[in-house]
Amino acid sequence: MTGFEQVPAVYHREVGDCLVTTICDGYMAYDTLEIMRDPDHAKLRHLLEDETRVCPPVVSINTFLIRDGQRTVLVDCGSGDIMGPTCGRLPGLMAHLGVRPEDVTDILLTHVHPDHSNGLTDPETGRKLFPNARAHVHQAEIDHWFDDAARARATERQKRVYFDAGRIQLRPWIADGSLIPFDHEHEVLPGITALPSVGHTPGHSCYILRSRGEAMIVWGDTVHVPEVQLGDPDVGMIFDTESGVAAASRRRILQRCVDEDLLVAGMHIHFPGFARIRPGYAGAYRFVQEQWFHAPNHGHQPGVWPTPRKVSAT
Ligand SMILES: [Zn+2]
Incomplete structure (x- = not known):
């Protein structure tokens, strides 16, 4: 059967007191094994299959x-709109939610990679796509992607997809002063703290x-393939x-995440994108x-689960 939409x-x-809404921008069709920096594919395959995931060739973007x-x-x-037909669904889904681009007050960037930041600016016109928002990002992201050396x-490919695209996305925000950089763990908005966790990119932050x-914790790209990493x-x-x-x-x-029992919201966690982390072995x-x-409130007050109904087997 054809013609059906999810x-x-x-x-x-x-x-x-906050309503958090996952909006899935789509997915990238990658071979899961090929995007990991570990040549031991037998080990990776074993970890995936241990977790009952048989290498689906997709990485979600939330x-x-x-x-x-x-x-x-x-x-x-x-x-x-530069990552192909499986991505770029955010604007349509925001319209579905009744949230207009001009309603967005702040954008928190985990880093400047195309699947996270290419929705900032229309690359054709250089027009900001969220006209009333301020964008927050680690200073090292700006320094790195504008570093000619x-x-x-x-x-x-990296020049085109990361450096040039990143510059196109950030430039109008820098030009009108609406890009607000930070460089250390810091409360960027009331109740929201930026936590640098660098390495994936020079200024990657949660x-x-x-x-x-x-x-x-919104952990950005801390983990791409949870079954393995x-x-x-x-x-x-x-x-990286x-x-x-x-x-x-x-x-x-x-x-x-373990020590503070943080709820994790992940950009590449399978939709709807929430998890908890527990300690494992070794x-x-x-x-x-x-x-x-x-x-949205899981049907219960925090810490109080509803009383289960008694069921009879007969
Ligand atoms: Zn990513």
Whole structure:
């Protein structure tokens, strides 16, 4: 049968007094094994199959909308229209939600890679796609992607896809002063702290939202393939600027997720993109994906689950 569309890929979840909405920009069709920086494909395949995932050739792209009644904050802004027909769904899904681009007050960028930041600016016209927003990003992202010497060392594809596209995306925001850089762990908005976790890119950062006793980390690209990288956090990605530094950041963030029982919101976690992290054996971690639930508050007050109905077997 043909002609059927999936339901819109948006999902609401309350975190304290905030409504967090996952908006799935789409997916990249990659061979999962080929994008990991580890030649031991037998090990990678074993880790994937251990977790019952048989190498589906896709990596999802999520963005997260955070609304608290005052601000409308978008964490990453999708891939625009340059990554092919499987991506670029953010604008249509925002319209479905009734959120206009001019309603967005702040954009928090985890880093400047095309699947996260190419929705900032129309590359044809140089027009900002969120006219009233301020964008927040680590200073090292600006420094790196505008560094001509670093660009000269890059491959032709990296020059085009990362350096040139990144410059096109950031330039109008820099020009009118609406790009707000930070360079250390820092409360960028009330209740939202930027947490640098560099390595994947020079200024890659997570964001921690705290509201009424609950805490969520939006961890950007800390993990791309949870089935593998929690079992072996040292496995890097071919997209990493510095894989060893990225792995050290990954371990630090994973441990913090365990220690503080943070709700994880991940850009490349399977939709709807929420999980908790638990300790595993011998330096590994376990990935506990949160189940899809029917109500944004999971049908219960925080910490109080509904009383189950008694069921009879007969
Ligand atoms: Zn990414």
